[in-house]
Amino acid sequence: MNLIFKNATIIDKNSPFNNKAADIVIEGGIIKQIGTNIAPIDGFDVIELDNLHISQGWFDSSVSLGEPGYEDRETLANGLDVAARNGFTDVAQQPTGDPIAEKQADIAFLVNRAAHTATALHPIGALTKGSEGKDMAELFDMKNAGAVAFGDYNKSLSDANILKIALQYVQDFDGLVIAYSQDDKIKGKGVVHEGEVSTRLGLKGIPTLAEELQIARNLYLLEYTGGKLHIPTISTARSVQLIREAKAKGLNVTCSVAVHHLIFTDDVLTDFDSRYKVSPPLRPDTERKALIEGVLDGTIDIITSDHNPLDIEHKKLEFDLAKDGTIGFESAFGALNTILPLEVIVEKFTAGKAIFGLENTAIAEGVQASFTLFNPKGDWTFAKSDILSKSKNSAFLGAALKGRAYGIYNRGKFILNK
Missing domain, CATH: 2.30.40.10 (Urease, subunit C, domain 1)
Structure with missing residues (x-):
């Protein structure tokens, strides 16, 4: 053509x-x-x-397409077509299928299934077997099969030694470790941000400390081991500051923020709408503004949609029981364009390629x-008719x-x- x-x-x-x-x-x-x-x-x-x-192709660093195992939520073919139609030339697929992508064959399956799609799929391999946080997965074999990074989606490692060993091990082949940061013991049974809104609604809260304590630990490990660490979807002001300080010390750390954490606050939870149940939880406006500041000053390297299709049986439930996650391909650009300069959006949609070891092709x-x-x-209002994904669990329905x-x-x- x-x-x-x-x-x-x-x-x-x-x-x-x-x-x-x-x-x-x-x-x-x-x-x-x-x-x-x-x-x-x-x-x-x-x-x-x-x-x-026209800009360099956009990259989404956190996508959870259903296949294999959850094709009722989304297939690779449709999910990548939706990504293409909404501006993404490249996406990093989280190891969230069934089976979890933890072996060479699992990565090869994903690479082969997406070999001829317009949007390129780059698999993230599980850091631990079954993403259970107990034993390290076959990282080198997965790297050879095409994995661009290693992490357990939305799961923290309680065992600090595994993260230490992983950071040391991947240096032999320039691997990238992803460390989702939320202390499960401090989180407890929390489902929303711990604060005024959680108290008013009677929902169990998750303090910012749950994220910040884990990030501080992971940064100490990185300082000890060296290597490359990516901290995804941060959500608090103190998290931004911790990463800012780590970068100033010369640590090779990068981070991302999800679109919904830059747009929404926990004030949207007043109707107990489970579309807004995400992990980490939505925070107050003070935290949201600090995240925007982190984007503008370069502390936050990547903005992701954190696109996570979920079926109605797991999402349209009582708030406590609903799964975390929202789709985001269709609304990502339009939402960010209401709060950020265009050049910043393009930068945060493209800078992640270099972090994940991908080529950023110039327009030349x-x-x-x-x-x-x-x-x-x-200007337009996001409606259900704008959703091309198989699942419809969008936090942005009705958003300007x-x-x-x-x-x-x-x-x-x-x-x-x-």
Whole structure:
């Protein structure tokens, strides 16, 4: 498919066309020309979209697609198509299937299933067998099969020695360890943030200390062992400060925040709506503002949708019994575009590739085309009809959004969200 994208504003700080409108010619999957007023070429389709913007392809560092084992929640084929239509050229798949991705064959299955999709899937291998936190999984074998990192999704390691050994072991092959940080003993039976809202609603609370104490421990381990540590979906002001201080000391630590923690506070819980039950829990506005500050000053490296499809049987329950998680592909860009500068959103959607050892393809002549198409203008309200995922458990239903992704060009495929 040979294409000419007309009058596209390029958002790429490394490009001489940054913040400028240009035409982009794609031939055989390669960017052949970037310029202005490029004439039509025989055999090339012309793509013209309202207020078209193009950036390097977006990367989502935390995605939980159902397959294998939970295809009723989401399949790889549909989930990756939804990702493509909402601007993501690359996603990192959490080891949340059944069986859990803990062996070479499990990673190979995921890689092979997604070999021909427009959005590239990059598996995260389980850090421990069964994600049970007892014995380390087959990390090196999984790395050879295509795993980009190792972690147990939304599960903390109570055994500090396993994390210590993992951080030491992966240095032999430049591996990345992911350490979800929440002390289970302090969390107890908590389901929401511990504070005024939890008291008023009569729900058991999770103090910020549960996250911060675990992060402090994990950073001490990193300082002792060396290696690379990624701390996902942080949610408190003190967590931001701890990571900021660790980076200043020269530790190789990165972190992410979920879109919903930048948008919502625990005030939305007044109706006991389980769509807002996530892990870690939504926090007060003081914590939300500190997270935004961490994004703006560079302490927080990645913004993730933390896309987690769940079936109605596990989500539409009493708040205490419902599973944690929300889908996020369809709303991620539009939600962030209401609170952050466009350049910051693009940076946080693309910087994660380097952290996970992936190539970040420039928008330049002579390179393989891989980019996201979007329109940053236009206010709209997110509705159920906007959900393309099989599961509908979105915390953003009814939310005011701004701008939409048009789709992607990646792996020689052009996917347009109509």
